[in-house]
Amino acid sequence: MCGIAGVWRKRNPIGGGDLTDVGRMMQALAHRGPDDHASWNDSRLALGHRRLSIIDLSTQAREPMLTACGQGVLVYNGEVYNYRALRATLETEGRRFRTVSDAEVVLEALHHWGPDKAIPLFDGMFSLAYFDARATTLWLARDRLGIKPMSVAETPERILFASEDKAILACDDAARAIDAREITLRLAWQSRDSSSSLFEGIERLPPAGLWKITDAGIEKRCFWHVLDVLDAARIAGDTATDAEHMASLEALIEDSVGLHCVADTRLAAACSGGVDSGLVTTLAKRFRPELTAYVVDPRLGHSEAEDAERTARHAGVPLNRVAVDKDRFLELWPRTIWHLESDGWHASHACLLALAEQCRADGIKVLLTGEGADELFGGYDWQEASMRPWRPWSWPQRLFRSKARLARRFERQRHAPFRTSLAGDRGWDRNIVLRALSPELNFLQTKIFDRLEPVASLSDRAFLGCCLQDMYAHLQDLLNRHDRLSMAASVELRVPFLENRLIDFAIHLPRRHKYRHKQGKWLLKKVAEKHIPLQNVNARKNGFQVSNNFTTGTEGLLRAGLLRDVMKWPAASVEDLIGLARRDEPSRLRLVGMELFLRLHADGQTTGQLTEALRAAVRDAR
Template sequence: PEMHGYVVDPKLGRSEAESAERTGRHIGVDLRRVPVDRDRFFELWPRTVWHLESDGWHASVAGLLALAEQCRADGVKVLLTGEGSDELFGGYKWQASTIRLWQQSWLRRLFRSKAAQDRKYARLRRAPFRNSVGRGSPSDRNIVQTKLFDRLDGVSPDGDRAFLASCFYDLYSHLQDLLHRHDRLSMAASVELRVPFLENRLIDFAMHLPRRHKYRNRTGKWLLKKVAERYLPRENIYAAKNGFEMSHAFSAGTQGLLHGGFLRDAMKWSASELDDLIDMARAEEPSRLRLVGMEMLLRLYMGGETTEKLTEALHAESAAPSR
């Protein structure tokens, strides 16, 4: 059947459109760019908050909704996506960093006492691997991470054991969030996302692979990339992983929306506390996305504001002098 692909093309910051087009040409698939400029971002951001019923804390959600709406406009009903490949085949940087947690030079092993080694093992066992937010909350470390690590008893060395446990954990946690978010945004445009990597037999195959087939020579998804060499441009296969980036410039200047808003009243912040939080949102994109997103969520669901009115407010705040 005739197929074509899509790539989000942000007009601020970095875009992977050229690399995606290189892949499309290599395999003979037409690729369509979905441009997102700042005006389009301000239009989409409040609507992603509405559809997700959360603060929409990642700027990429606007790009995902733009892509889904372009598919609907083109008459596309179903999209194939790559979710699950990083979790199953070890593609995340924090999974690789887990191995380093457990590494110890031969010199340290030689001179460290057995009691000291046992203490280090016990400490690491309580938080055996890193994840997308670091090393998890205390309850998360004590309950889920340790149990996963213990269930892989028999896998050695311990760094491999922790690495595989982190892959399982990401299937349980990180992937769950991705699938939920992406499903909501695609279905907002009546487009169904299908995930070939999450086919049962492929999951079973990947979960039984040893670490060396997932991470080797400082390369994540090693086995998957070796297979991809037969079909895709090598420079794309081994390019540095960047995730779905949307520049911080898209949301810059919107922190003023917090002045006199619903979030301040709900949290009972003092004027000085609000000023501190606005300063933090001005300096840090994750804080800005989360705080402004929460403000929009409250205005939509408690204040009855429309997404169109919030788009106008975002434009006004971004154009206003810094305060």
């Protein structure tokens, strides 16, 4: 787990300014890799690497890493968990290794097989830059669901790339211009953070992005997409019994957790009171007997600590409670936005940073979490709600409706098939909004729904399609949050549910194995019943709740702020927006969070100054 940076010269050789910029980028990414740093350059390319040492702690595993022949160079951020199996295959084909690191396996696979063959074989989370001197070609790649980040900026003379936007902004010729359209999209609740930057001129590799850079320019493509791998006939033809699927799922999860426990450093689990992290914690104990667990314990409102304690006792894992009160929250909030490079739309963001900082203070470098299970196995209420509009087509309701009317309604509804669709019912105005906001994401829902045509039940198609859509929407926000805030504290966060075989298994499960008897994640919960307390398995899903009181009063920051100028709000409307933020916590988090972002990145204020401004706003509101 690391931070990577690079400069590619389109024409002229690498010069002193380029090397200085790589140094600046590495300094901006110091939090991602405090253990070591190094750089490398040739006539056209300069690379930098900040290292968080987790697998093979020796200096031999330092990056940038070169092949023995010197013709292949790699900087790499992440973990490829099947590296041992890949290494064995490469050794049978004559490759020899100098380290026991996964980075060298990634490099040798890329150099020996080529990126087109090697990268789809990688099972894990990664963003990487690989230079093949034999063809004078630079490759940039990101894992299939975008767990690890990669930002890119192109200028007339150079291509800059790094793990975070702030590294590119540290370069001498980088403009720190804010994209007002992106602000609008986020305020409109679009899922953008993982794949789009708030800074003009900075682009992010999409999930599964595979970019080839040569003298001819950038060739952009993806090596994996759910539309390309989804076999709807496999879902429709599924005849496996509950017991067979339970056995398969349990084996897959156990194997994935075992792979995710490989580390030459201390490892812990983020254990909430829920099913997903509880199951990961319990299974990880088998592979790492010394395992400890952490849970955030807010001093206001609902806390998951008691439920987490129940799971931890059951698993025999000591649990550390990380306390967060309002004063600590206001200290952390601006820092979360600095690292997220966005507005920080959920109050739990600050709590995740508090948890990661406590882990690091305790000497923990790796943290396991249960993220991804809700998207893959159907754990959200909006996925279940997506079935309801399709009930008129179910038996026997369709007997009482005109076939022609149902056909007309179907054609309208398939363009907004899910509960999360913007263009609901037949509102023409909403269709206009849909097209204007984020078409690359919003039109994906219809493509997914149509691809599921072999699934006879329209409500089943809607449920399954909503789960798949969430992989590119809601999950992207969560993965972006987890990477940025864990790495802010130099902690690697791993997500065992997002392993290649588990992804394939989950996207091909019929609805009856995801939602049954009014219960989401039905199959996963059946597996969990064997490992964690039934009280936790059967508890109502709450998500991570943080009291509204943590942010009450901060809305005063919008008065005489920067956001009103960027959005060109009339002065008379600002008080109305402050009133909205006062009444509605989600709006308060979005609006105040974006104000904090602008003050950090457009006005140059420090996180400490913003914490004091937040505290002052709270005092004034009393």
